[in-house]
Amino acid sequence: MTSLTMFGGVNEIGGNKFLVESEKTRVFLDFGQSFSLLDDYFVDWLKPRDRFGLRDYFALGLMPKLPGLYRKSELEDTNLKYSEPECDAVFISHPHFDHTAHLCYLHPEVQIFMGETTKTILKSAQTTGKSIFFYDEDVPKVKKGEEEPNDVKTFRTGKSISIGDMEITPIHVDHSVPGAYGFLVEGKDARIAYSGDLRSHGNKPGMTSDFTQKAEEFEPDALIIEGTRVSASEKRKNYTELYVKEESEKVVDGTKGLVLAMRYPKDLDRFRTFYELAKKSGRKLVISLKTAHLLSSLKGDEALALPDPLKDENIKIYAREMLKYQSWESKLLEHTVDSDWMAENGNNAIWELDFLQLTELIDVQPKLAACIHSMSEPFEEDPMSQLQDEVLHNWLDRFGMPHHQLHASGHASKEEIFGIIDRVKPKKLLPVHTHGCAFFPTHVEMKKEGKIEI
Ligand SMILES: [Zn+2]
Numbered sequence: 031m032t033s034l035t036m037f038g039g040v041n042e043i044g045g046n047k048f049l050v051e052s053e054k055t056r057v058f059l060d061f062g063q064s065f066s067l068l069d070d071y072f073v074d075w076l077k078p079r080d081r082f083g084l085r086d087y088f089a090l091g092l093m094p095k096l097p098g099l100y101r102k103s104e105l106e107d108t109n110l111k112y113s114e115p116e117c118d119a120v121f122i123s124h125p126h127f128d129h130t131a132h133l134c135y136l137h138p139e140v141q142i143f144m145g146e147t148t149k150t151i152l153k154s155a156q157t158t159g160k161s162i163f164f165y166d167e168d169v170p171k172v173k174k175g176e177e178e179p180n181d182v183k184t185f186r187t188g189k190s191i192s193i194g195d196m197e198i199t200p201i202h203v204d205h206s207v208p209g210a211y212g213f214l215v216e217g218k219d220a221r222i223a224y225s226g227d228l229r230s231h232g233n234k235p236g237m238t239s240d241f242t243q244k245a246e247e248f249e250p251d252a253l254i255i256e257g258t259r260v261s262a263s264e265k266r267k268n269y270t271e272l273y274v275k276e277e278s279e280k281v282v283d284g285t286k287g288l289v290l291a292m293r294y295p296k297d298l299d300r301f302r303t304f305y306e307l308a309k310k311s312g313r314k315l316v317i318s319l320k321t322a323h324l325l326s327s328l329k330g331d332e333a334l335a336l337p338d339p340l341k342d343e344n345i346k347i348y349a350r351e352m353l354k355y356q357s358w359e360s361k362l363l364e365h366t367v368d369s370d371w372m373a374e375n376g377n378n379a380i381w382e383l384d385f386l387q388l389t390e391l392i393d394v395q396p397k398l399a400a401c402i403h404s405m406s407e408p409f410e411e412d413p414m415s416q417l418q419d420e421v422l423h424n425w426l427d428r429f430g431m432p433h434h435q436l437h438a439s440g441h442a443s444k445e446e447i448f449g450i451i452d453r454v455k456p457k458k459l460l461p462v463h464t465h466g467c468a469f470f471p472t473h474v475e476m477k478k479e480g481k482i483e484i
């Protein structure tokens with residue numbers, strides 16, 4: 031018998047953590063953190079006490095309390111006893127936080143599988159940020175004692191991997207981050223397809239069609255499919271990446287001064303959109319140190335074919351004036367420009383400026399400038415995102431910069447999702463990563479931590 035237990039991702043956006051189990055084999059699909067669940071108990075500086083490992087997470091039901099899943103050091107201050115691994119592997123669909131954030135707690139002997147690009151992106155993110163996604167030789171031993179490295183392996187699209195009596199085949203999909211996959215899981219007596227996060231209106235819709243076709247041929251007993259946008263209001267149109275590019279071009283052409291471009295850091299399709307726009311308009315694309323590190327890390331990835339930030343003449347790297355730089359930043363400093371350069375040359379630049387770096391505008395004093403906000407609009411139900419939007423508008427008003435909302439979602443529209451379901455025709459339908467289960471046709475009623483027989 032094959033069963034499925036959802037430890038997250040049910041009636042919430044993200045936090046996907048799905049256990050597929052047979053008599054002999056236990057495999058997790060994704061191991062992320064919910065965007066909203068943590069917010070029920072924590073805000074700003076009220077945070078789980080990481081010094082106590084998983085204690086606070088277990089007490090508040092934020093992590094599954096399963097034996098044989100976690101590192102010894104994470105369990106020392108909890109009432110779950112450490113035991114040898116009872117899980118064979120974790121398969122990661124893509125590098126977003128809501129699919130990967132809890133990997134760092136895993137027992138080092140649990141094998142972790144992810145795409146090569148996902149691994150590179152996570153490694154760059156943990157070098158340049160505060161999160162640890164997995165332990166390897168580059169991660170300083172910041173936690174209690176010596177942490178044994180995780181066992182991270184990489185896969186390619188279409189190449190099956192055998193784990194016990196299961197065979198798992200990753201198939202690439204298009205999403206707002208490169209290196210995204212869905213999975214086909216073949217057990218002894220059941221077949222499960224899982225979409226990961228996907229869309230059909232990005233730069234590579236062919237990858238999502240590949241997944242749909244392979245899933246259709248697979249004739250799955252169950253399809254686990256994301257539904258982030260099925261309940262979105264009709265007002266929110268399904269804009270494409272091409273639309274963002276064309277509309278952004280109009281903004282760039284119509285702006286005499288600097289153009290600010292704000293996007294999600296891992297959205298490299300959007301980076302490419304702004305890069306090509308900069309090239310076409312004869313402007314320089316000014317990127318952050320973090321983006322420079324990420325692009326340099328992905329330099330060898332031929333399929334992505336991203337520009338080398340240290341050599342490409344269309345790119346400049348911006349370094350903020352700091353009292354102290356991290357060592358990865360120091361290595362890039364000789365290639366950077368500063369606020370004086372921006373003040374002088376900003377009229378011929380598209381500047382990818384992060385919300386947390388808006389203070390740089392004080393040193394640059396842009397004139398006749400504009401801002402392309404290339405991220406989600408603030409969510410009505412989320413006061414923090416409303417507040418952030420208000421603050422952004424205050425900054426832009428202060429410098430007389432018009433705000434242009436131009437974004438294409440990383441997630442499929444309702445029509446795209448239903449199109450996939452119509453083609454795959456699963457026996458059982460399991461909507462995840464959504465608040466809109468009710469919008470789906472006949473589907474399995476799921477409960478968090480409830481076992482479903484497939
Ligand atoms: Zn997600």
Ligand SMILES: [Zn+2]
Nearest residue numbers: 124126205227
């Ligand atoms: Zn995602």
